[in-house]
Amino acid sequence: MAKIRVIVNGAKGKMGIETVKAIMAEDDMELVASTDVGDDLSEKIINNKAEVVVDFTVPQAALGNAKKIISAEASAVIGTTGLSNENLKELGSLCAKHKVNCLVAPNFAVGAVLMMKFAAEAVKYLPHAEIIEFHHEKKLDKPSGTAIKTAHLMEKDVPIHSVRLPGLVAHQEVIFGGVGQTLTIRHDSINRESFMPGVILAIRKIKTLKGLVYGLEKIL
Numbered sequence: 001m002a003k004i005r006v007i008v009n010g011a012k013g014k015m016g017i018e019t020v021k022a023i024m025a026e027d028d029m030e031l032v033a034s035t036d037v038g039d040d041l042s043e044k045i046i047n048n049k050a051e052v053v054v055d056f057t058v059p060q061a062a063l064g065n066a067k068k069i070i071s072a073e074a075s076a077v078i079g080t081t082g083l084s085n086e087n088l089k090e091l092g093s094l095c096a097k098h099k100v101n102c103l104v105a106p107n108f109a110v111g112a113v114l115m116m117k118f119a120a121e122a123v124k125y126l127p128h129a130e131i132i133e134f135h136h137e138k139k140l141d142k143p144s145g146t147a148i149k150t151a152h153l154m155e156k157d158v159p160i161h162s163v164r165l166p167g168l169v170a171h172q173e174v175i176f177g178g179v180g181q182t183l184t185i186r187h188d189s190i191n192r193e194s195f196m197p198g199v200i201l202a203i204r205k206i207k208t209l210k211g212l213v214y215g216l217e218k219i220l
Contacts, residue, residue, distance in 0.1 A: 003030040006203060007050040007074075009065060012036040015056035015079065015192055022196040023054075029203060041065060045072040052203050055080050059141045063087045066102060070094045075206040076102040077199065081145030092212035101209040105216040106145030108198030112172070113217045115187035116146070119174040120153040126176035126183055129154065134163040134171040146172055149215060 006023050010016040011034035023031045032048040035041055045053060045068075053069040055062070059082025066083075069076040070091065083091075083104060095102050107113065123129055133147040142162035150172070151158040158174075173186035189195065198216050205219045213219070 001028065003028055004203060005030050005032045005049055005051045007031075007033045007035060007041075007044060007048065007053045009035045009041055009053055009055045009069075010057035010080070013056055015195065018192045018196060019054055019056060019199055022200055023203070026200060029200075042068045042072045045069065045074050050074045052077060052206055054199060054203065058082075063090075066091050066104075067094060070098050070100055070102060073098050073100055075100045077202045077206055078102065078104045079108060079195070079199065081106055082141045083145075088212060088214060095211040101206050102212045103202050103206055103209060103216075103219070104212070104214050105198065105202065106149045107170070108195040108202070108216055109170070109187065109189050110198055110216075110220070111194070112146055112170075112187045112189070113198075113215075113220060115172065115174070115185055116150045116153050117217065118185050119150055120155075122174075122176055122183060122185065123154045123156060123158075126178045127156070128177045129156070129158050129174055131158055131160045131172065131174050132163065133160065134165070134168045136168050136170075137164045137166050139164060144170075144172070146170070150174060 008019045023029045033044045052075045054077045055065045056079045062080040062082050131147050133144045143160040147160045170189040176183040
């Protein structure tokens with residue numbers, strides 16, 4: 001059986017390093033290139049006949065990278081946050097044009113996806129809620145993509161509070177308040193390995209999707 005030919009873009013970053021290691025440990029995947037700032041991503045995709053490109057870069061580069069991947073007719077797994085609804089619509093149209101798929105996931109940790117699902121269920125019974133998200137000090141965007149996605153799933157204008165401090169990785173709690181009670185749903189990523197099962201799953205399933213898909217929960 002042919003291996004899935006994968007490129008990791010942003011391979012020198014912390015998430016990129018973990019992704020490279022995870023792919024190299026899988027028997028059904030081949031890492032055909034690792035790219036970062038200064039590399040010609042489109043050229044690397046074409047020359048290496050990449051089927052899937054995983055992007056973990058920075059918010060200001062996310063849209064441009066996704067467009068390059070799709071235009072080079074590779075499927076895209078985008079973990080970089082910062083894409084707007086308008087950006088997603090644009091990428092969806094581009095996917096249709098080039099007949100490839102794109103998965104955009106604010107969070108690849110399975111536990112985080114479950115936290116979002118549980119919050120969406122809890123808000124039906126405890127409508128007063130707020131979100132607090134905690135990340136390392138180098139995370140550029142706030143609020144996080146996970147917090148935005150959580151609020152969207154809860155279908156409410158939920159207040160979001162962002163904390164950026166050294167020592168944190170990725171954490172979020174959704175606090176609900178009711179008469180004489182509170183409920184807290186919290187997820188903690190202790191290290192970046194927590195995201196890798198979701199990334200590997202996305203690489204394996206990306207070819208079975210249709211066009212643009214937003215959220216890891218769509219493939220679980």
